[in-house]
Amino acid sequence: MKMFEGSSVANARRKIMDRFSSFRLGSELVEIYHSADRVLAEDVLSKNNVPHFRRSTVDGYAVLAKDTYGASESLPAFLDIVGEVYMGKGAEIDIVENQAVYVPTGGMLPEGADAVIMVEYTEMLDKESLAVMGSVTVKENVVDIGDDIFENETVLTKGQVLRPQDIGVLASVGLGRVKIYKKPSIAIISTGDEIVGTNEEVNLGQIRDINTYTLTIMAEQLGCAVTKKTVVRDEFELLQKELKGSLKNSDIVIISGGSSVGIKDITRAVIESVDKSEVFIHGLAIKPGKPTIIAKVDNSLVLGLPGQPVSAMIVFKVMVDYFVKYIQSIEKEIEYGIEAELSTNIHSAQGKETYQMVTVEKTADGYLATPIYGKSGMITLLSRAKGYIVIDMNKEGVLKGEKVTVYAF
Amino acid sequence: MKMFEGSSVANARRKIMDRFSSFRLGSELVEIYHSADRVLAEDVLSKNNVPHFRRSTVDGYAVLAKDTYGASESLPAFLDIVGEVYMGKGAEIDIVENQAVYVPTGGMLPEGADAVIMVEYTEMLDKESLAVMGSVTVKENVVDIGDDIFENETVLTKGQVLRPQDIGVLASVGLGRVKIYKKPSIAIISTGDEIVGTNEEVNLGQIRDINTYTLTIMAEQLGCAVTKKTVVRDEFELLQKELKGSLKNSDIVIISGGSSVGIKDITRAVIESVDKSEVFIHGLAIKPGKPTIIAKVDNSLVLGLPGQPVSAMIVFKVMVDYFVKYIQSIEKEIEYGIEAELSTNIHSAQGKETYQMVTVEKTADGYLATPIYGKSGMITLLSRAKGYIVIDMNKEGVLKGEKVTVYAF
Numbered sequence: 001m002k003m004f005e006g007s008s009v010a011n012a013r014r015k016i017m018d019r020f021s022s023f024r025l026g027s028e029l030v031e032i033y034h035s036a037d038r039v040l041a042e043d044v045l046s047k048n049n050v051p052h053f054r055r056s057t058v059d060g061y062a063v064l065a066k067d068t069y070g071a072s073e074s075l076p077a078f079l080d081i082v083g084e085v086y087m088g089k090g091a092e093i094d095i096v097e098n099q100a101v102y103v104p105t106g107g108m109l110p111e112g113a114d115a116v117i118m119v120e121y122t123e124m125l126d127k128e129s130l131a132v133m134g135s136v137t138v139k140e141n142v143v144d145i146g147d148d149i150f151e152n153e154t155v156l157t158k159g160q161v162l163r164p165q166d167i168g169v170l171a172s173v174g175l176g177r178v179k180i181y182k183k184p185s186i187a188i189i190s191t192g193d194e195i196v197g198t199n200e201e202v203n204l205g206q207i208r209d210i211n212t213y214t215l216t217i218m219a220e221q222l223g224c225a226v227t228k229k230t231v232v233r234d235e236f237e238l239l240q241k242e243l244k245g246s247l248k249n250s251d252i253v254i255i256s257g258g259s260s261v262g263i264k265d266i267t268r269a270v271i272e273s274v275d276k277s278e279v280f281i282h283g284l285a286i287k288p289g290k291p292t293i294i295a296k297v298d299n300s301l302v303l304g305l306p307g308q309p310v311s312a313m314i315v316f317k318v319m320v321d322y323f324v325k326y327i328q329s330i331e332k333e334i335e336y337g338i339e340a341e342l343s344t345n346i347h348s349a350q351g352k353e354t355y356q357m358v359t360v361e362k363t364a365d366g367y368l369a370t371p372i373y374g375k376s377g378m379i380t381l382l383s384r385a386k387g388y389i390v391i392d393m394n395k396e397g398v399l400k401g402e403k404v405t406v407y408a409f
Numbered sequence: 410m411k412m413f414e415g416s417s418v419a420n421a422r423r424k425i426m427d428r429f430s431s432f433r434l435g436s437e438l439v440e441i442y443h444s445a446d447r448v449l450a451e452d453v454l455s456k457n458n459v460p461h462f463r464r465s466t467v468d469g470y471a472v473l474a475k476d477t478y479g480a481s482e483s484l485p486a487f488l489d490i491v492g493e494v495y496m497g498k499g500a501e502i503d504i505v506e507n508q509a510v511y512v513p514t515g516g517m518l519p520e521g522a523d524a525v526i527m528v529e530y531t532e533m534l535d536k537e538s539l540a541v542m543g544s545v546t547v548k549e550n551v552v553d554i555g556d557d558i559f560e561n562e563t564v565l566t567k568g569q570v571l572r573p574q575d576i577g578v579l580a581s582v583g584l585g586r587v588k589i590y591k592k593p594s595i596a597i598i599s600t601g602d603e604i605v606g607t608n609e610e611v612n613l614g615q616i617r618d619i620n621t622y623t624l625t626i627m628a629e630q631l632g633c634a635v636t637k638k639t640v641v642r643d644e645f646e647l648l649q650k651e652l653k654g655s656l657k658n659s660d661i662v663i664i665s666g667g668s669s670v671g672i673k674d675i676t677r678a679v680i681e682s683v684d685k686s687e688v689f690i691h692g693l694a695i696k697p698g699k700p701t702i703i704a705k706v707d708n709s710l711v712l713g714l715p716g717q718p719v720s721a722m723i724v725f726k727v728m729v730d731y732f733v734k735y736i737q738s739i740e741k742e743i744e745y746g747i748e749a750e751l752s753t754n755i756h757s758a759q760g761k762e763t764y765q766m767v768t769v770e771k772t773a774d775g776y777l778a779t780p781i782y783g784k785s786g787m788i789t790l791l792s793r794a795k796g797y798i799v800i801d802m803n804k805e806g807v808l809k810g811e812k813v814t815v816y817a818f
Binding site for chain 1: 604616818
């Protein structure tokens with residue numbers, strides 16, 4: 001097998017989009033308390049106005065605004081107090097000219113009133129008489145019907161990731177349950193004759209399993225349901241059996257290790273041995289992470305990731321994040337980062353998108369990012385890093401002093 | 410009761426720190442698979458070297474570097490192939506001068522070898538003879554013992570929030586369980602005679618409960634265990650009973666609503682009615698969110714938050730986030746944001762830290778942030794926002810064109 005050429009990340013994503021354009025992730029109806037960080041599977045319309053009655057935003061007296069015009073401390077207006085509104089109750093009294101009704105913050109305005117004057121600008125002369133020492137305009141200190149949300153208004157849209165405030169909106173319009181996408185299901189398979197679990201004895205020549213842990217946790221943080229996590233030896237039949245089993249109940253299957261083109265690298269052959277399989281990427285123009293395989297098998301995305309923990313995590317972030325967002329209709333989000341100045345030159349190979357791990361420190365006038373390097377396969381390269389910067393495939397590096405955006409990893 | 414003055418956020422945090430300096434959150438030992446996003450309760454030392462044997466980073470031949478010096482395509486060096494190393498096995502052959510052993514990527518180097526020459530620079534003449542057409546230096550293509558992690562090295566420190574790669578480090582050193590802080594326990598109590606749940610009928614004068622939802626979900630996302638979530642009427646005895654009950658099993662008690670200084674605002678009196686209670690803040694110099702109460706009751710933090718959903722969420726973010734990080738020894742983190750240009754002037758009141766909600770849109774050369782406004786109590790103010798900017802209490806606003814950092818909400 002000859003050395004593979006690398007596909008750009010953008011091209012790989014386009015190919016995924018083409019092949020999975022008819023992929024349909026199921027949806028489910030859940031209690032809104034269980035919908036945080038999940039993704040809306042349909043637009044949400046409000047069935048009612050919020051608020052559905054006129055509310056006061058202050059403690060004060062509901063009045064007709066025109067009765068207060070010109071009123072001041074030296075020339076008060078005098079109104080008749082005709083009642084009081086209680087919190088959580090309908091306003092049962094209507095008012096007419098020269099009348100006032102006490103309303104607490106959040107209380108309902110009586111019919112006839114069109115404004116509320118704060119209690120601080122009034123003085124109760126007796127139970128039935130109020131002196132008003134200020135003026136209000138129509139609608140002042142009032143939240144009108146539908147001011148927050150109108151009936152039939154689309155309050156949240158399909159593909160939105162639900163934040164606490166979005167769930168607050170659902171609660172405010174009385175929706176106790178919401179239709180969200182099912183969690184994409186994912187199987188994590190790590191291969192390697194040298195890999196042993198954390199509870200086993202580790203002998204010379206053996207190393208401990210890292211990828212099953214890191215990739216499973218990344219998948220969970222991404223909102224996936226992990227259907228399987230396992231380590232298998234580099235044997236064709238064993239890996240084929242795990243892959244076939246995983247395909248039955250997983251939207252995504254990740255195989256880490258064995259994705260390169262050496263004699264012992266069996267991942268591609270195993271993927272191709274399964275029915276309805278199409279490997280459409282072998283080799284990604286990304287550093288680290290070149291030996292990546294991307295395939296569609298039946299209706300699932302199958303990824304062969306490099307065995308090196310750092311490379312596996314980076315490719316997972318670049319490709320699996322993308323796919324999971326794509327199948328849940330999540331719009332491309334603005335990514336939060338840290339704007340920093342680079343402390344030293346970074347060289348990168350043209351033709352590859354480079355993910356460079358960096359540390360970040362606060363300086364007098366901002367942040368300073370410093371690249372960190374490590375030999376192939378060092379997990380501490382990632383644990384020592386604050387985040388990463390992306391160097392475009394058309395650039396040969398970034399210079400000391402240049403501004404870069406550091407993204408969380 | 411007179412109108413309260415506002416304490417600065419910094420001052421409120423200092424007071425919390427003073428009063429809770431001897432607060433000790435318990436810890437627990439969990440499987441590392443369940444430790445993601447949790448906080449380390451102790452430093453983690455590696456009990457062994459990673460790797461604990463010398464590994465090759467390439468497919469090639471383990472050699473003595475000096476045997477390859479000067480070798481080239483026109484003048485190869487000739488070595489004796491004396492064996493092969495298998496993945497996951499110890500290297501059982503030692504080599505001496507003029508000998509070579511095949512080693513796969515990740516395989517163990519034999520004793521005597523000090524470098525690996527990539528297979529691409531060699532040619533196997535017969536089973537026992539190798540032509541080497543390039544040179545390697547000592548340690549080239551080799552990961553040495555402890556190169557990633559040294560024995561007794563502190564690999565992770567107390568107060569670190571565990572990311573996937575940190576759990577990868579734990580896995581790599583063979584730690585299947587890890588000591589983390591217990592989740593801070595929190596009770597969420599919403600008060601208000603006008604508040605009804607999502608499953609109830611809503612009448613005139615009543616509004617649906619929002620705060621119990623938003624604050625519970627914020628608490629969960631912050632890594633807290635919610636011990637109770639409930640809505641109670643504005644009655645002294647009812648609220649007192651809920652508070653007392655919550656104090657028995659909660660590090661934090663949140664009461665939203667009734668935190669101002671009106672006649673119906675009973676939160677402060679209820680907090681003060683309980684044993685070992687000290688209200689040390691009433692009034693925060695923050696907008697929105699001024700009517701905030703902060704108290705220590707026995708060994709718990711009790712917060713009275715404004716009833717307005719937006720204010721309640723902002724104060725929660727500013728004060729509860731802080732406390733939860735403080736009691737878990739989390740170092741002040743660098744906050745990720747979006748650098749944006751402001752599309753319009755924003756006025757803010759001096760003497761108050763202003764949290765201004767904004768939307769963000771991508772432009773040709775960056776991002777543009779636009780403030781969004783809403784009347785008091787509108788939940789859509791938050792759901793329409795991408796995030797917020799913070800305007801310092803010493804400033805009177807921010808001007809159009811100024812650079813601001815937008816933080817996620």
